[in-house]
Amino acid sequence: MPILAFLRRHVWYIAFSIVILSAPLFTGNIYYLSILAFMATRLMIVLGLNLLMGQAGQISLGHAAFAGIGAYGSAIMTTRWSMDPWLAMLLSAVLAAAVAGLIGVPTLKLKGHYLAMATLGFGEIVYILLVQLKWLTNGTDGIGGIPSLTIGSIDFGNAQMFHWLVWGVALLMLRISLNLVDSRVGRSLRGLHRAEIAAMSLGVNTSFRKVQVLMVSAVFASIAGSFYVHYVHYVSPVSYTIIFSVILVTTVVIGGLGNVWGAVWGSALMILLPEYLKRYNQDYTQLVFGVMLILTMIFLPGGLVSFRTLVAKVRERFRGSRAGPVTGPEPRGGS
Amino acid sequence: MALLRVESVSKHFGGLEALKDVSFSLHEGQVKALIGPNGAGKTTLFNLISGIDRPTSGHVFFRDKDLGRLSPHVASRLGVGRTFQHSKVFDDMSVLDNVKVGRYARGHAGIFSAFLTMPRHRREETAVADASLRTLRRVGLGDRAHESAGNLPVGDRHLLEIARSLASEPTILLLDEPAAGLNNEETAQLAEIVRRVRDDGVTILLVEHDMGFVMDISDEVVVLDYGKKIAEGPPLMIRNDPEVIKAYLGEDL
Ligand SMILES: Nc1ncnc2c1ncn2[C@@H]1O[C@H](COP(=O)(O)OP(=O)(O)OP(=O)(O)O)[C@@H](O)[C@H]1O
Ligand SMILES: [Mg+2]
Numbered sequence: 001m002p003i004l005a006f007l008r009r010h011v012w013y014i015a016f017s018i019v020i021l022s023a024p025l026f027t028g029n030i031y032y033l034s035i036l037a038f039m040a041t042r043l044m045i046v047l048g049l050n051l052l053m054g055q056a057g058q059i060s061l062g063h064a065a066f067a068g069i070g071a072y073g074s075a076i077m078t079t080r081w082s083m084d085p086w087l088a089m090l091l092s093a094v095l096a097a098a099v100a101g102l103i104g105v106p107t108l109k110l111k112g113h114y115l116a117m118a119t120l121g122f123g124e125i126v127y128i129l130l131v132q133l134k135w136l137t138n139g140t141d142g143i144g145g146i147p148s149l150t151i152g153s154i155d156f157g158n159a160q161m162f163h164w165l166v167w168g169v170a171l172l173m174l175r176i177s178l179n180l181v182d183s184r185v186g187r188s189l190r191g192l193h194r195a196e197i198a199a200m201s202l203g204v205n206t207s208f209r210k211v212q213v214l215m216v217s218a219v220f221a222s223i224a225g226s227f228y229v230h231y232v233h234y235v236s237p238v239s240y241t242i243i244f245s246v247i248l249v250t251t252v253v254i255g256g257l258g259n260v261w262g263a264v265w266g267s268a269l270m271i272l273l274p275e276y277l278k279r280y281n282q283d284y285t286q287l288v289f290g291v292m293l294i295l296t297m298i299f300l301p302g303g304l305v306s307f308r309t310l311v312a313k314v315r316e317r318f319r320g321s322r323a324g325p326v327t328g329p330e331p332r333g334g335s
Numbered sequence: 336m337a338l339l340r341v342e343s344v345s346k347h348f349g350g351l352e353a354l355k356d357v358s359f360s361l362h363e364g365q366v367k368a369l370i371g372p373n374g375a376g377k378t379t380l381f382n383l384i385s386g387i388d389r390p391t392s393g394h395v396f397f398r399d400k401d402l403g404r405l406s407p408h409v410a411s412r413l414g415v416g417r418t419f420q421h422s423k424v425f426d427d428m429s430v431l432d433n434v435k436v437g438r439y440a441r442g443h444a445g446i447f448s449a450f451l452t453m454p455r456h457r458r459e460e461t462a463v464a465d466a467s468l469r470t471l472r473r474v475g476l477g478d479r480a481h482e483s484a485g486n487l488p489v490g491d492r493h494l495l496e497i498a499r500s501l502a503s504e505p506t507i508l509l510l511d512e513p514a515a516g517l518n519n520e521e522t523a524q525l526a527e528i529v530r531r532v533r534d535d536g537v538t539i540l541l542v543e544h545d546m547g548f549v550m551d552i553s554d555e556v557v558v559l560d561y562g563k564k565i566a567e568g569p570p571l572m573i574r575n576d577p578e579v580i581k582a583y584l585g586e587d588l
Binding site: 176179180183184185186187188190191194195197198199200201202203204205206212213216 | 385386387406407408410411412416419423424425426427428432433435436437442446449450452456459463496499500502503
């Protein structure tokens with residue numbers, strides 16, 4: 001039964017899709033739907049960064065800027081040049097990919113973490129440009145009046161419709177990320193992460209693959225930025241600072257490197273937690289993130305997605321040898 | 336014509352001359368050993384042949400291609416495979432996935448066909464899995480396919496590196512101290528595997544300190560000492576060469 005085998009192989013993905021896509025059927029509450037929408041755009045960025053960090057072992061400290069390219073690209077092209085939003089989204093993504101390529105080619109040829117440094121600088125430059133190029137970006141005032149997305153007569157300004165659109169795209173990105181992990185290219189990325197010279201000697205053009213995955217992650221981030229601004233109809237530079245880049249990297253680590261589902265866990269936590277903390281005191285958010293990052297690295301090096309291993313370990317300790325070895329399979333990237 | 340020609344190759348690291356004007360060649364189907372005391376320049380030479388490093392002067396020709404000008408992944412695609420003296424197994428990937436990476440150069444699926452898992456991609460994945468498993472069985476690791484590579488004992492790590500490289504179907508295989516850390520039984524097994532690989536038509540150049548193994552398995556031996564070739568010939572001749580004996584003074588050949 002190929003259909004049964006298919007269902008079994010993708011059970012987690014299917015279950016998650018059903019749950020998330022049915023959410024608007026249960027609530028029309030704009031606040032809740034907005035949180036879910038932000039979770040979707042966040043997930044898009046984190047998925048790309050998860051591939052870059054978890055698979056290829058490269059760190060980008062400039063992913064806020066790639067999201068910023070999408071956000072501002074869409075904002076400027078639709079409000080100032082009255083361009084079609086979908087075309088603007090596409091062009092912004094192409095621009096983000098091109099910039100990622102320009103940064104990646106010289107830095108990823110070298111071993112070590114040159115990419116982290118280069119993207120850190122790049123993030124700073126983009127932020128400064130967003131603030132300073134007032135004639136184009138309107139400086140710190142930001143750009144308002146960004147139109148909603150439409151397809152024919154369907155208006156995605158409606159929160160429920162937008163939910164289906166943005167989650168449809170996020171789920172698609174999740175799917176293709178899971179597919180990538182379980183492929184020739186995915187394996188080559190994990191290989192080059194562990195022993196680059198060995199991967200090269202097996203025929204992997206390692207710098208090409210690294211640049212490629214950086215470009216993919218830039219496109220994911222850019223698309224997320226575009227969707228975001230078409231939802232909130234406004235953009236300003238404060239959303240795209242280095243702080244946001246650091247939060248993105250934190251999200252990947254807390255969620256779990258090396259497992260695509262970690263991006264889902266991480267994004268959910270990092271969107272929901274601040275919403276929850278907001279009720280008490282907003283100032284604590286960064287602090288809580290920092291503490292969580294440290295706790296994760298100490299107690300859960302595989303990230304949230306590996307909590308099963310932790311649970312198993314704790315249980316083993318309590319039960320002693322009676323429990324026997326822990327054999328539950330980890331949720332792998334390909335499920 | 337020779338398959339591999341090392342022509343007056345020198346390699347300097349700053350003031351250190353790791354290789355001085357080394358020349359030899361390798362014919363199709365040969366097993367050739369490269370021996371010499373520690374620091375003689377053996378690994379350095381392997382790095383030049385596999386495109387990881389560039390000679391300071393001289394050339395390494397593989398058929399008519401100058402490997403000294405090519406990148407490692409290009410050398411691999413041309414048919415140069417290698418293993419490493421200091422294990423470069425992909426730890427915490429499965430044994431099978433390690434070999435699948437070795438199959439990389441024989442595959443075509445790019446990033447977009449991976450994204451979309453197109454039928455062609457799925458067919459290729461099945462073929463890769465089959466071929467990789469077959470290659471693992473060739474070195475006797477078939478039943479460890481799904482273990483984490485990091486858990487393998489030293490000897491099996493060498494074998495995994497060999498399998499990983501064989502998966503790329505090399506014309507020539509460079510083995511850097513494959514018998515290091517093996518006991519006698521494992522060494523004998525390794526010799527058997529190397530012979531089978533040779534019988535399958537792969538030309539082999541190997542670096543090894545275990546002289547029993549070298550003498551047993553190789554058709555010809557090249558001896559390096561302080562970066563210079565001091566002897567070349569069949570094992571029996573090398574064993575009795577006064578200069579070689581001097582270089583290995585105190586060691587039992
Ligand atoms: N990248 C490098 N930079 C500087 N010196 C190097 C480099 N690689 C090798 N050397 C030096 O070149 C010489 C030859 O080293 P090589 O590793 O080729 O020796 P080897 O014959 O493989 O020795 P062993 O039997 O110990 O593996 C040594 O003196 C070594 O220190
Ligand atoms: Mg060596």
